[in-house]
Amino acid sequence: MSEVTTVKTEVSGTDFHSQYMESVNAGDTMPLFAARVGLKVGSAIARVSSIRGELRKKGATEEEVNKLFPSLTRVAGSGRAKSKSDFIDALLAKVR
Numbered sequence: 001m002s003e004v005t006t007v008k009t010e011v012s013g014t015d016f017h018s019q020y021m022e023s024v025n026a027g028d029t030m031p032l033f034a035a036r037v038g039l040k041v042g043s044a045i046a047r048v049s050s051i052r053g054e055l056r057k058k059g060a061t062e063e064e065v066n067k068l069f070p071s072l073t074r075v076a077g078s079g080r081a082k083s084k085s086d087f088i089d090a091l092l093a094k095v096r
Helices: 013-026 030-037 041-057 062-068 080-095
Strands: none
Touching (some): 013 041, 030 041, 041 062
């Protein structure tokens, strides 16, 4: 049986912010940023959200928060909403 080992990546706040801003300037998406800092996407999202929340608690305005941590380029949608809509329409057509 193989043993599973977890490697925890530590990124200082200063490095995290610096890499985040580089990703913003490069037009990266969250998955690209997460890879840049060696974190899982969910962990990177949670850390950014946590930092933004702490900034707000300390009295930062939304404008200040957005200057410090602007949004990264969004990943295009998967198209599931359209296929779900088509599926729902097909179901309704069966009963009508």
